[in-house]
Amino acid sequence: MSNHFNLSRFALLFRKHTVEHYKTYLMSLAVLLGAMFLIMGTASYMAVSPMPATEQSIFFLFFLMGAGMVFSSTVFAQLGDKKKAIAFLTLPASQLEKYLVGWLYSFPIYLLLFIPSFYLIIYILLSIDPRVGPEHEVINILTSEPPLHILLTFYALFNALMLVGSAYFNKHHFIKTAFAGFLGILLLYNLNKQVLQAMLGRDLASAGPFSAAYFMENDKRFEVGAYEGNEPLVLLLLVVLALVSWVVAYFKIKEKQV
Amino acid sequence: MIEIKNLSFGYSRKSLLFRNLNLTLREGHIYGLLGKNGAGKSTLLKNMVGLVSPMEGSCRVNGFASHKRQPAMLANLYFIPEEIYMPSLTAKQFVANTAPFYPFFDQDAFYRYLSEFEVPEHAVFSKMSFGQQKKAIIAFGLATNTSVLIMDEPTNSLDIPSKVQFRRIIISTHQVRDLDSLIDTLVVVHDREIVLNESLDAISERLTFTTIPESEAHQAIYAEDALRGKQAILPNLMGNYSKVDMELLFNAITSGNTSVTEILQRPHYEQSL
Numbered sequence: 001m002s003n004h005f006n007l008s009r010f011a012l013l014f015r016k017h018t019v020e021h022y023k024t025y026l027m028s029l030a031v032l033l034g035a036m037f038l039i040m041g042t043a044s045y046m047a048v049s050p051m052p053a054t055e056q057s058i059f060f061l062f063f064l065m066g067a068g069m070v071f072s073s074t075v076f077a078q079l080g081d082k083k084k085a086i087a088f089l090t091l092p093a094s095q096l097e098k099y100l101v102g103w104l105y106s107f108p109i110y111l112l113l114f115i116p117s118f119y120l121i122i123y124i125l126l127s128i129d130p131r132v133g134p135e136h137e138v139i140n141i142l143t144s145e146p147p148l149h150i151l152l153t154f155y156a157l158f159n160a161l162m163l164v165g166s167a168y169f170n171k172h173h174f175i176k177t178a179f180a181g182f183l184g185i186l187l188l189y190n191l192n193k194q195v196l197q198a199m200l201g202r203d204l205a206s207a208g209p210f211s212a213a214y215f216m217e218n219d220k221r222f223e224v225g226a227y228e229g230n231e232p233l234v235l236l237l238l239v240v241l242a243l244v245s246w247v248v249a250y251f252k253i254k255e256k257q258v
Numbered sequence: 259m260i261e262i263k264n265l266s267f268g269y270s271r272k273s274l275l276f277r278n279l280n281l282t283l284r285e286g287h288i289y290g291l292l293g294k295n296g297a298g299k300s301t302l303l304k305n306m307v308g309l310v311s312p313m314e315g316s317c318r319v320n321g322f323a324s325h326k327r328q329p330a331m332l333a334n335l336y337f338i339p340e341e342i343y344m345p346s347l348t349a350k351q352f353v354a355n356t357a358p359f360y361p362f363f364d365q366d367a368f369y370r371y372l373s374e375f376e377v378p379e380h381a382v383f384s385k386m387s388f389g390q391q392k393k394a395i396i397a398f399g400l401a402t403n404t405s406v407l408i409m410d411e412p413t414n415s416l417d418i419p420s421k422v423q424f425r426r427i428i429i430s431t432h433q434v435r436d437l438d439s440l441i442d443t444l445v446v447v448h449d450r451e452i453v454l455n456e457s458l459d460a461i462s463e464r465l466t467f468t469t470i471p472e473s474e475a476h477q478a479i480y481a482e483d484a485l486r487g488k489q490a491i492l493p494n495l496m497g498n499y500s501k502v503d504m505e506l507l508f509n510a511i512t513s514g515n516t517s518v519t520e521i522l523q524r525p526h527y528e529q530s531l
Contacts, residue, residue, distance in 0.1 A: 001329065001330070003328040003329055003330055006329075009329065009359070012355075012358050012359065015355060016355040016356060019347070019351065019354075019355050020345045020346075020347065020355070023346070081343070082341070083339070083341050083342060083343035084343045086309060086337070086339050086343070087342075087343045089308075089309060089327060090307055090308075090309070090327070090332055090335075090336075090337050091332065091356075091359060092329045092332035092333035092359040092360065093329055093332075093359065094328070094329050095327060255311075257309060257310045257311060258304065258309040258310070
């Protein structure tokens with residue numbers, strides 16, 4: 001039997017994980033459904049007209065990312081608890097199989113459960129809203145803005161970073177990972193700005209990574225950048241970053257010491 | 259078999275718990291690991307299980323580097339830590355989902371041990387008392403039939419009747435010779451080294467554990483005050499058998515008395531007939 005990956009052992013591990021966690025996962029799903037119903041319901045009730053598809057897509061983005069990041073940050077949180085970590089690490093399955101079970105739950109399974117749940121709440125809210133006519137538009141995630149492939153790419157990156165955080169930190173995984181993420185963004189932004197300032201030989205008003213450099217001269221705002229048409233490149237970079245972070249999360253679990 | 263070679267480990271490089279530690283533990287024995295608080299007993303066990311990685315040297319279990327935590331090694335090793343985690347499952351559910359990872363698991367034996375320990379089969383583990391949980395995991399560990407079973411303070415948190423049950427089960431499963439000494443080989447860790455790794459038989463062949471009058475205390479290698487005279491360790495010159503007093507032996511070794519370990523480490527020559 002392979003020491004890296006064995007399908008029947010993986011199936012056993014998946015079953016064990018499911019049996020031990022399904023109650024918590026179902027409760028989390030119920031909380032998510034309740035939160036979506038309350039927040040979107042309140043927003044719809046307060047609005048002068050029924051929720052348009054554009055607003056629905058904003059909520060879709062907000063809940064997909066928010067709930068996904070919170071859930072992903074809990075997937076390997078057991079490694080922060082010494083007793084649970086010992087049970088997890090000494091179970092006779094490879095570290096790759098253990099990692100893949102967590103990844104499956106936090107990425108494809110999460111998406112497969114989240115999307116129908118979101119539609120369910122939207123349909124319930126629209127069906128109980130007396131202002132909604134038969135022609136009212138419902139979000140189509142395949143055609144709405146931002147495009148689904150961009151959403152999924154961002155979700156992949158956030159999921160990967162949260163998996164790293166859940167394997168790395170011992171407590172308060174979500175808060176600490178989010179904090180580390182903000183620090184990283186701040187550092188990257190400032191570093192990028194410093195490098196660009198040195199390259200252009202002048203002070204810049206702002207200069208975000210993969211964006212334009214802005215500066216003021218004679219009360220006029222100038223924009224210097226070759227970013228147009230770079231979208232596929234930036235997207236590719238995000239995919240690569242997500243892949244690297246997934247690999248990092250795997251090695252964090254593989255090398256975990258208790 | 260567990261083979262530790264030149265193992266150095268510490269939670270920081272500045273203060274190592276072990277330096278160049280060597281130890282071989284063979285199949286078919288029950289080893290007792292003794293050491294003072296903070297000597298690193300649990301850390302040594304963690305090295306064996308692969309929960310920590312050695313800074314230098316190696317630790318191999320049945321030929322596998324333990325820190326790699328490969329399934330082939332883990333399937334033949336069961337570790338019961340001092341503090342355990344039990345999921346919200348009944349014994350039946352736990353067996354259905356965890357036992358398939360252990361190829362030699364004996365389900366009948368597991369339920370037999372549970373009944374001997376008086377742990378209810380249908381109760382949810384996480385709702386049991388800690389002592390009951392510990393007994394359930396000991397029963398599971400014994401039923402896995404792995405070639406290596408490592409228990410860290412297994413009887414901690416067990417009440418007195420449960421400790422007796424524990425001894426009885428170990429005796430029935432491991433052909434231990436008597437109730438008092440489940441352990442057949444003693445390993446003592448002290449000052450970052452393994453200072454003793456001897457079978458109790460070998461120890462009793464070389465040392466005598468007895469109570470002597472105060473006036474004869476000068477003959478002893480090591481002695482402690484007792485109610486009647488002195489509890490003492492003497493060289494076993496006559497070849498008589500005496501039961502090893504592990505506490506006295508441990509105190510002698512950790513007090514800095516080197517005579518005891520010197521006698522035990524001397525080459526042993528068997529007398530021909």
